[in-house]
Amino acid sequence: MGRTLAEKVWDAHVVRRGDDGEPDLLYIDLHLLHEVTSPQAFEGLRVAGRRVRRTDLTIATEDHNVPTVDIDQPIADPVSRLQVETLRRNCEEFGVRLHRLGDIDQGIVHVVGPQLGLTQPGLTVVCGDSHTSTHGAFGALAFGIGTSEVEHVLATQTLPLKPFKTMAITVNGALPEGTTAKDVILAVIARIGTGGGQGYVLEYRGEAIRALSMEARMTICNMSIEAGARAGMIAPDETTFAYLAGRPHAPSGKDWDAAVASWSRLAGDPEAVFDTEVVLDGSELEPFVTWGTNPGQGLPLSGKVPSPEDFTDPSEKISAQRALEYMDLVPGTPLRRIAVDTVFIGSCTNGRIEDLRAAADVLRGRTKAEGIRVLVVPGSAKVRRQAEEEGLDQVFTRFGAEWRQAGCSMCLGMNPDQLSAGERSASTSNRNFEGRQGPGGRTHLVSPLVAAATAVRGTLSSPADLAAVPAGR
Amino acid sequence: MEKFIAHTGVGVPLRRSNVDTDQIIPAVYLKRVTRTGFEDGLFAAWRNQPDFVLNADAYRSGSVLVAGPDFGTGSSREHAVWALKDYGFRVVLSSRFADIFRGNSGKQGLLTGVVDQADVERLWKVLEDAPGTSVTVDLRERTVTGGGLSVPFEVDDYTRWRLLEGLDDIGLTLQHVDAIAQFEQQRPGWLPTTLPVP
Numbered sequence: 001m002g003r004t005l006a007e008k009v010w011d012a013h014v015v016r017r018g019d020d021g022e023p024d025l026l027y028i029d030l031h032l033l034h035e036v037t038s039p040q041a042f043e044g045l046r047v048a049g050r051r052v053r054r055t056d057l058t059i060a061t062e063d064h065n066v067p068t069v070d071i072d073q074p075i076a077d078p079v080s081r082l083q084v085e086t087l088r089r090n091c092e093e094f095g096v097r098l099h100r101l102g103d104i105d106q107g108i109v110h111v112v113g114p115q116l117g118l119t120q121p122g123l124t125v126v127c128g129d130s131h132t133s134t135h136g137a138f139g140a141l142a143f144g145i146g147t148s149e150v151e152h153v154l155a156t157q158t159l160p161l162k163p164f165k166t167m168a169i170t171v172n173g174a175l176p177e178g179t180t181a182k183d184v185i186l187a188v189i190a191r192i193g194t195g196g197g198q199g200y201v202l203e204y205r206g207e208a209i210r211a212l213s214m215e216a217r218m219t220i221c222n223m224s225i226e227a228g229a230r231a232g233m234i235a236p237d238e239t240t241f242a243y244l245a246g247r248p249h250a251p252s253g254k255d256w257d258a259a260v261a262s263w264s265r266l267a268g269d270p271e272a273v274f275d276t277e278v279v280l281d282g283s284e285l286e287p288f289v290t291w292g293t294n295p296g297q298g299l300p301l302s303g304k305v306p307s308p309e310d311f312t313d314p315s316e317k318i319s320a321q322r323a324l325e326y327m328d329l330v331p332g333t334p335l336r337r338i339a340v341d342t343v344f345i346g347s348c349t350n351g352r353i354e355d356l357r358a359a360a361d362v363l364r365g366r367t368k369a370e371g372i373r374v375l376v377v378p379g380s381a382k383v384r385r386q387a388e389e390e391g392l393d394q395v396f397t398r399f400g401a402e403w404r405q406a407g408c409s410m411c412l413g414m415n416p417d418q419l420s421a422g423e424r425s426a427s428t429s430n431r432n433f434e435g436r437q438g439p440g441g442r443t444h445l446v447s448p449l450v451a452a453a454t455a456v457r458g459t460l461s462s463p464a465d466l467a468a469v470p471a472g473r
Numbered sequence: 474m475e476k477f478i479a480h481t482g483v484g485v486p487l488r489r490s491n492v493d494t495d496q497i498i499p500a501v502y503l504k505r506v507t508r509t510g511f512e513d514g515l516f517a518a519w520r521n522q523p524d525f526v527l528n529a530d531a532y533r534s535g536s537v538l539v540a541g542p543d544f545g546t547g548s549s550r551e552h553a554v555w556a557l558k559d560y561g562f563r564v565v566l567s568s569r570f571a572d573i574f575r576g577n578s579g580k581q582g583l584l585t586g587v588v589d590q591a592d593v594e595r596l597w598k599v600l601e602d603a604p605g606t607s608v609t610v611d612l613r614e615r616t617v618t619g620g621g622l623s624v625p626f627e628v629d630d631y632t633r634w635r636l637l638e639g640l641d642d643i644g645l646t647l648q649h650v651d652a653i654a655q656f657e658q659q660r661p662g663w664l665p666t667t668l669p670v671p
Contacts, residue, residue: 021630021631027657030665043508055668057667083505083506118667129548144549149580156653194543228543230572251665413501
């Protein structure tokens with residue numbers, strides 16, 4: 001019987017098959033660490049007198065807590081500072097490679113791994129962070145784990161796991177102009193729901209997915225967790241290999257040939273059977289935004305705020321009612337009329353160079369809507385440097401946006417970049433939960449193109465809503 | 474890990490679905506480097522609302538949470554489990570749990586039992602009609618009993634065994650350290666390593 005991509009990667013990593021309902025023991029090829037979910041894991045090792053089994057398969061970066069301005073100053077919040085300093089101490093004590101704030105390889109953990117070429121097809125990748133699913137864009141089996149599991153991987157380089165079910169998400173057709181990977185994944189989540197992927201590894205495939213760049217594929221896989229899935233994957237192809245070639249940790253010479261030969265065998269067998277399949281027509285998709293307080297509560301930008309009465313499922317009805325109250329929205333309001341206070345461009349979902357280029361292309365020569373705050377936060381120090389080499393920073397600052405240092409920033413209320421109570425954002429991040437971007441803050445999830453157009457008009461918008469830039473600007 | 478065989482305590486009806494881990498404990502409480510003391514962050518935003526269930530005297534000492542579907546979605550933060558445990562919860566019942574949350578719970582001895590939504594509704598009714606009702610959650614029998622009701626819950630056999638025995642995962646895995654070393658011998662040489670730094 002044929003096997004899917006996920007099944008092939010799984011099988012290649014089984015150290016020991018579990019019998020009698022016991023989980024399989026799976027080998028982990030790459031373990032990424034950051035300051036939030038690791039301190040208690042290192043403490044556990046210390047208490048038990050254990051060491052890190054494979055420091056050469058482990059790498060750490062500082063991202064969640066770090067400020068995005070004045071990074072040469074000590075971190076102002078003493079609790080954040082302690083957490084970052086604890087990571088530094090732990091990495092030093094246990095011999096783990098760390099990219100600290102100020103280092104050119106520092107950045108959001110899910111931007112740093114691919115950028116270094118450490119994320120490769122066929123690997124098992126884990127991190128104490130649910131957006132680890134990002135790395136699945138390379139055909140890796142990558143998933144978020146809790147702190148106990150972080151400790152487990154540090155000590156043993158393995159994890160006991162029960163096999164996942166498999167779901168194919170097939171996106172046929174070509175995406176229309178202005179419709180991006182972010183819109184695809186928001187549409188997928190709206191379709192299958194925030195619990196629809198529970199217990200599954202999603203495999204994205206079809207013409208629309210094949211046509212995407214690696215960075216766009218990362219955006220899609222990144223948000224697999226928002227559908228409840230453990231992981232999202234895309235079979236590696238020429239686009240994947242071209243992205244990897246020449247990166248610091250990519251194989252070279254004979255090793256490259258051996259690697260490509262191995263990677264080329266990963267794609268699912270034609271006769272492989274998925275437990276479930278969902279099919280979308282990519283050519284019918286359009287820019288998508290969320291109106292509620294979970295990523296499944298989204299609609300095409302051309303839509304209207306729904307009414308709780310539109311939902312038949314009683315728990316969805318209650319959920320919609322509560323979301324409308326929290327978001328302070330009136331049913332029937334066209335989504336394009338919703339005015340925002342802040343636009344955030346960044347995060348592990350949309351903080352890579354292509355995202356910044358897409359936003360800059362919309363903002364170039366245009367003027368910011370009155371009273372709007374715009375934050376542009378590169379996903380890593382290298383993305384920041386590249387954007388500056390391309391002059392994108394000039395586009396952003398001329399437009400009136402704040403050009404920041406790398407980090408998780410306003411994606412989550414853990415560092416100084418936050419929404420205040422009642423403040424409304426259009427955000428390229430991944431979660432619109434109550435209070436996610438700061439207590440009482442209201443979040444609309446959008447693509448970089450929609451974020452940029454919204455910054456120009458002041459209400460949720462797509463580039464198609466903008467007047468042409470006058471000649472000479 | 475402490476063994477979990479059966480537990481009796483006050484049941485708390487949480488009539489909400491899609492309770493994500495940002496609601497269970499907001500990010501601002503995640504900055505600590507210790508493993509205890511997270512109880513003040515539990516449902517922090519909701520506990521500021523006077524009508525929130527845990528603010529009622531009858532439910533304050535609750536230890537069995539009965540929640541709506543899709544409990545524990547979102548961020549992988551194990552702090553959500555620590556916050557529930559530090560507050561005093563030993564059991565969460567729901568018709569559907571997010572995978573990572575469920576895994577984290579099993580590691581920490583917090584029992585997550587899957588109960589049919591119809592039974593969740595019946596439990597809610599009992600717990601709301603008589604606030605402060607105690608329920609007994611028996612892991613051997615996989616039943617929740619209390620207020621004249623007895624309903625089954627599901628938990629996978631392996632997690633159940635580990636909880637009943639109070640077994641630590643790392644210790645179990647290290648019994649297979651030879652198999653791990655053998656596996657490492659067979660890994661292709663071109664696989665990436667983080668060290669040395671190029």
